[in-house]
Amino acid sequence: MKNRLKDLRTERAWTQADxxxxxxxxxxxxxxxxxxxxxxxxxxxxxxxxxxxLKIEELFLDDQ
Amino acid sequence: MKNRLKDLRTERAWTQADxxxxxxxxxxxxxxxxxxxxxxxxxxxxxxxxxxxLKIEELFLDDQ
DNA sequence: GGCCGATGTCAAGTGTGCTTGACATCGGCG
DNA sequence: CGCCGATGTCAAGCACACTTGACATCGGCC
Structure with a gap:
């Protein structure tokens, strides 16, 4: 189950804490x-x- | 977090075990x-x- | 080099997702 | 009525989602 969290977060210049x-x-x-x-x-x-x-399917990628 | 599982399952005439x-x-x-x-x-x-x-959002309804 | 914010990671604890096994109840059908 | 498949539910156990607290590392900046 991969995800695009890090990309989306850094695009917005947010820290993990933010x-x-x-x-x-x-x-x-x-x-x-x-x-x-x-x-x-x-x-x-x-x-x-x-x-x-985003849709959940756009954020998380099912790689089984 | 409500869901439409029971409806979708019975529409198909499946048991819970199925x-x-x-x-x-x-x-x-x-x-x-x-x-x-x-x-x-x-x-x-x-x-x-x-x-x-279905999309996950179509199956599960976020009611917080 | 020294500082500092951001990130990665560990340990220990709590709550919940999910398991197997068992049993009660309900409804349809002979 | 008596049977049986389907459903609801309980208990005990395991794995994992998530917490707080702590510490190491990395990069940028003075």
Missing amino acids: LAQRVGVSRQTINAIETGKFDPSLPFAFRLAKLFN | LAQRVGVSRQTINAIETGKFDPSLPFAFRLAKLFN
């Missing part, structure tokens, strides 16, 4: 997801997609 | 998600959306 605050999780969680440590929960994925005005 | 097998989880997991006990993981939500040919 993004974490906007979606209500810890900075370590953002870092773990960007670096592929684990996948976000579904409600968290919805909040991220909403923030970037 | 659906569980198609997406690779236990029957109890399907039941728990249909009855709102908890939300599926993101990879599992992708499998369900793919099975029904």
Whole structure:
């Protein structure tokens, strides 16, 4: 499950801490997801997609 | 996080066990998600959306 | 070189997604 | 009524999503 988080975040010149605050999780969680440590929960994925005005399928790529 | 699982499943005349097998989880997991006990993981939500040919946003409704 | 903000990562703890196994209930059908 | 498949639900256990706190590293800037 790859994602475009890091690109979208840096495009906007946000730090991991900035993004974490906007979606209500810890900075370590953002870092773990960007670096592929684990996948976000579904409600968290919805909040991220909403923030970037994208469909979940546009943010997260199913590589099985 | 509401979902349209039960409707889509019964439209196709599938049992919970049928659906569980198609997406690779236990029957109890399907039941728990249909009855709102908890939300599926993101990879599992992708499998369900793919099975029904829907966007994740069309299957799961964010009610926060 | 020395400072500092941003990032990566570890450890330990909590909550939840999901499992197997079991049992109760409901509805349709003989 | 009695049977049976489908559904709902409980308990116990495991894996993972996420937390706080801490520390190492990297890059830019003085």
